[in-house]
Amino acid sequence: MASRRENLITYCVLYAFGFFALMPFVSTFLVAFNKPTGSASGLAIPAPWSLGSFIQAWTDPMAGIGRSLVNSMIVAVSVVGVATFLSILTGYAFGTMRFRGSKLLLALFVLGLIVPYEATIIPLYYEFRTIGLLDSYWAMILPCIGGSMAFGTYWMTAFFRSFPRELIDSARSDGANRWALLWRVIVPPAGAPIFAMATILFIWTWNNLLLAIVMITDPKLQMAPAALNYFVGRQYGAASYQVTCAAALMVALPVMAIYYLLQRRYGSDALAGALKG
Amino acid sequence: MTALMTTPASTVGAPPSPVGRPGGASWGRKRGRRARGIRGTDRPGAWPYLLILPGFAFYAAFVLLPIFETGRLSFLDWNGLTAPRWSGFDNYRAALSDPGTWRAGLVALAFILFSCVLPVLVALVLAGLIARTKIRGLTFLRFVYFLPYTIALAVVAIAWRWIYATDGTVNLFVKALLGADKAQAYLGSQDLALPALGLVAFWVMFGFVVVMLLSGAQHIPRELYDAARADGAGPVREFFAVTVPGVRQELRVSLVLTFIMALRTFDLPLMTTSGGPGYATTTPSLIMYRDVFLNMQIGRGATVAVLLTVVIGAGVIVINRVFRSKD
Numbered sequence: 001m002a003s004r005r006e007n008l009i010t011y012c013v014l015y016a017f018g019f020f021a022l023m024p025f026v027s028t029f030l031v032a033f034n035k036p037t038g039s040a041s042g043l044a045i046p047a048p049w050s051l052g053s054f055i056q057a058w059t060d061p062m063a064g065i066g067r068s069l070v071n072s073m074i075v076a077v078s079v080v081g082v083a084t085f086l087s088i089l090t091g092y093a094f095g096t097m098r099f100r101g102s103k104l105l106l107a108l109f110v111l112g113l114i115v116p117y118e119a120t121i122i123p124l125y126y127e128f129r130t131i132g133l134l135d136s137y138w139a140m141i142l143p144c145i146g147g148s149m150a151f152g153t154y155w156m157t158a159f160f161r162s163f164p165r166e167l168i169d170s171a172r173s174d175g176a177n178r179w180a181l182l183w184r185v186i187v188p189p190a191g192a193p194i195f196a197m198a199t200i201l202f203i204w205t206w207n208n209l210l211l212a213i214v215m216i217t218d219p220k221l222q223m224a225p226a227a228l229n230y231f232v233g234r235q236y237g238a239a240s241y242q243v244t245c246a247a248a249l250m251v252a253l254p255v256m257a258i259y260y261l262l263q264r265r266y267g268s269d270a271l272a273g274a275l276k277g
Numbered sequence: 278m279t280a281l282m283t284t285p286a287s288t289v290g291a292p293p294s295p296v297g298r299p300g301g302a303s304w305g306r307k308r309g310r311r312a313r314g315i316r317g318t319d320r321p322g323a324w325p326y327l328l329i330l331p332g333f334a335f336y337a338a339f340v341l342l343p344i345f346e347t348g349r350l351s352f353l354d355w356n357g358l359t360a361p362r363w364s365g366f367d368n369y370r371a372a373l374s375d376p377g378t379w380r381a382g383l384v385a386l387a388f389i390l391f392s393c394v395l396p397v398l399v400a401l402v403l404a405g406l407i408a409r410t411k412i413r414g415l416t417f418l419r420f421v422y423f424l425p426y427t428i429a430l431a432v433v434a435i436a437w438r439w440i441y442a443t444d445g446t447v448n449l450f451v452k453a454l455l456g457a458d459k460a461q462a463y464l465g466s467q468d469l470a471l472p473a474l475g476l477v478a479f480w481v482m483f484g485f486v487v488v489m490l491l492s493g494a495q496h497i498p499r500e501l502y503d504a505a506r507a508d509g510a511g512p513v514r515e516f517f518a519v520t521v522p523g524v525r526q527e528l529r530v531s532l533v534l535t536f537i538m539a540l541r542t543f544d545l546p547l548m549t550t551s552g553g554p555g556y557a558t559t560t561p562s563l564i565m566y567r568d569v570f571l572n573m574q575i576g577r578g579a580t581v582a583v584l585l586t587v588v589i590g591a592g593v594i595v596i597n598r599v600f601r602s603k604d
Contacts, residue, residue, distance in 0.1 A: 006410075006512065007410060010406045010410055010412070011412075013402075013403070013406060014403065014406060014407065014412065014418055015418070017399075017403060017422065017483070018417075018418050018421045018422065020480065021421050021422050021424060021425055021480065021483075021484055022421055022424070023440075023446070024425075024433070024436040024437060024440055024480070025424070025436065027436065027439060027440060027445075027446050028435070028436040028439060031439055086331050086332035086335065087332065089328040089329070089331065089332060090328060090329050090332040090333070092328055093321075093324070093325035093326075093328040093329050094325075094329075097321040097324065097325045098321070099321060099325040099326070102325065105329065105333070108336075108341065109333075109336060111341075112336060112340050112341075114533075114537065114589065114590065114593055115340070115344055115586055115589075115590075116537065116540070116541045116562075116582070116585055116586055116589055117541065118541060118543070118562050118565055118582050118585060118586075119343070119344050119347050119582045119583070119585070119586045120339070120340055120343035120344055120347065121343075121582075122343075122346075122347055122350060122565075122569050122575060122578060122579050122582065123342075123343040123346035123347055123350065124339065124343050125569075125570075126357070126575075127343075127346075142335070142338075142339055143339045145335045145339070146335040146336050146337075146338060146339025146340045147339065147340055149332045149333075149335055149336040149340070150336065150340065152332075153332060153336075178321070178324050203427050206429065207428075207429035207430065207431075209429070209430065209431055209543075209544045209547070209548075210543055210544070210562075210566070214566075214570060224429075225429045225430075225431035225432070225544075226431075228429075228431045228432065228435060228548075229431070229548070231435075232434070232435065232438075232548060241439060241442070244435055245435060245436070245439060247435075248431075248432040248435040248436065249432075251429060251431065251432055252428050252429065252432045255427050255428060255429070256424070256427065256428070259423075259424070259427045260420075263416075263420050
C-alpha cells in the first residue's frame with residue numbers, strides 16, 4: 001500500500017476538490033438565508049438567519065416560482081414516464097430480438113446522442129407555431145420525449161443485451177408470450193438501470209432552458225429554470241441577491257433530492273453507468 | 278455514432294448460448310437452416326417493429342425530421358413571416374465571412390479547453406489517486422463531485438454570479454490577500470469574463486468525468502498496482518502504466534460527451550454575461566439563438582446550427598480514431 005505521506009497528499013487533493021465542488025452551493029445557501037433587505041457579503045454566516053428571502057421569492061407575483069415548479073414537475077414527470085416506458089419497449093426489441101434493419105434503426109437512434117439539440121430547435125419552434133401549440137405543456141413534453149428516446153433506447157438496449165439468454169429461452173418454452181416475458185421476467189431485475197435512466201432523463205428535462213425559453217412565453221406556463229431569468233433580470237434593481245439565491249435553491253432542490261435518493265438506493269455508480277451506457 | 282455504440286455492442290458478440298431452442302416444435306416455421314444458426318432465438322416476426330414504432334415515432338417527429346428541416350432552412354432567406362426565398366449557399370458564405378462567427382469559434386475553442394480537456398485531465402489524476410488507495414469517505418466525495426452536473430445551469434449561473442460579484446466570495450479572498458484595490462467585477466471584464474466562465478464550466482464537468490472514470494477504474498485489479506509497485510514504479514509511472522490503460526473506454530466516452538457539451542455551451546453565458554462584455558463570451562449556440570429568435574434571420578441561425586453539428590460530428594470521429602488507432 002502507499003506510504004503515509006502519499007496518503008496524506010491524496011486526501012488533501014481529493015478533499016480540496018470536494019470543497020471546490022461544494023463551495024458555490026454553500027455560498028448560495030448562506031446568502032439565501034439572509035434577510036431579503038440589506039446586503040450580504042461573501043461567505044459570511046447570516047446574522048440573523050432568516051427565511052424572508054425564500055418567502056419573498058415564493059410570493060413574488062410576477063416571478064411565479066411556485067407555479068413554475070408545478071409546471072416543470074408536470075412536464076418532467078410526463079416526459080420521464082412516457083420516455084421510460086417507450087425506451088423499455090425499444091430496448092427490449094433491440095436488445096433481445098434479431099430482425100431485419102435492426103442495425104440501421106439503432107444507429108439512427110444513437111445519432112440523436114451526438115447531434116446537438118440546437119440543430120432541432122428552430123424547426124420545432126415553427127412547427128409548433130404552425131399547429132398552434134406554442135405556450136402549452138405539449139411544446140415541452142413532446143420534443144423532450146423525442147429527445148429522450150435516443151439516450152433511453154441506447155441505454156436500455158445495452159442493458160437488455162446483457163440479460164441472460166437462457167432465462168428468456170426457458171420462459172419462452174414455458175409458453176410466456178413476449179409481452180408477459182418483458183414485464184414478468186426481464187423488467188423486474190432491471191430496477192436499478194431503469195431508475196438511473198429515469199433520473200438522468202428527469203435532470204435533463206428539468207434543466208432544459210433553451211427549449212423552455214423558446215417554446216413558452218406565457219408567464220403562467222413558465223418552466224422553473226426560465227423563471228429564474230426573472231430574478232436575474234431584476235437583481236440589480238428591486239429584488240436583492242438574497243431573493244435570487246433563494247429562488248435558485250428552490251429550483252435546484254427537486255433535482256438534488258432525486259439524485260440523493262438514487263445515490264442512497266443504488267450507489268453513485270448507477271448514474272455513472274447510465275451516462276456511460 | 279459508432280463511437281458510442283462500441284461499449285454495449287461488445288456484448289453482442291458474446292459466445293452463442295449452449296442452450297438449444299426449447300419449444301421449437303411449436304414454432305415449425307422457424308426450424309429452417311437459417312434459424313438454427315441464430316443462437317437459440319425464435320423469430321420474433323412483427324414484434325420488434327411494433328415495439329419500436331411508438332418510440333421511433335416520437336424520435337422521428339421531434340429529432341430526426343427537425344434535423345433535416347434545419348438543413349433545408351439553412352438554404353433559405355427567411356424572416357419567419359413573409360414567404361421564404363431560396364438563397365443557395367448565401368447563408369454559408371455570409372456566416373463564414375462574418376468575423377462574429379470566427380470569434381464565437383474561438384470562444385467555443387476556449388470552452389473545449391475548460392469543459393473538456395481540463396476536466397478530463399484533472400479527473401484522470403483524481404481517479405488515479407482514488408484507484409490506488411482505499412479512500413475513506415469515497416461515497417460522500419463522489420456524491421459531492423457529481424452534484425454540480427445535476428444542477429440546472431440557470432442555478433449554477435446564479436451561484437457563480439454571486440461568487441464573482443464585487444462583494445462576492447472571490448473578491449473576499451482577493452481583498453484579503455492582494456489588497457482592497459484589486460477587487461473587480463470579473464464577469465464584466467473584457468479579458469477575465471471568458472476564463473471566469475471557463476472555471477464555472479470546469480466546475481460543472483470535472484466531477485462528471487471523475488465518476489465516469491471511476492466506474493472503469495474499479496475494475497482494475499488491485500494486483501496490477503501491487504505488481505507495478507513491486508517493479509519499483511513510482512506513483513507517476515504507475516499512473517501511466519496501470520490507471521490510464523485501465524480506463525481507456527471510459528476516457529473515450531468522457532471525451533466525446535464533454536466535447537459535445539463544450540461546443541453546445543449556451544445556458545451559462547446566457548444567464549451570466551449574455552455573451553458579453555462585447556462578444557467576449559458569445560458561443561455559437563448564442564449566435565444561433567440571436568439570429569433566429571431576436572434578429573429573425575432564420576436561415577442564418579440554421580446555418581450556424583448546421584456548422585456546429587458538422588464540427589461536433591467531425592470532432593467525435595477524430596476522438597474515436599485516435600482511440601481506435603491505439604488498439
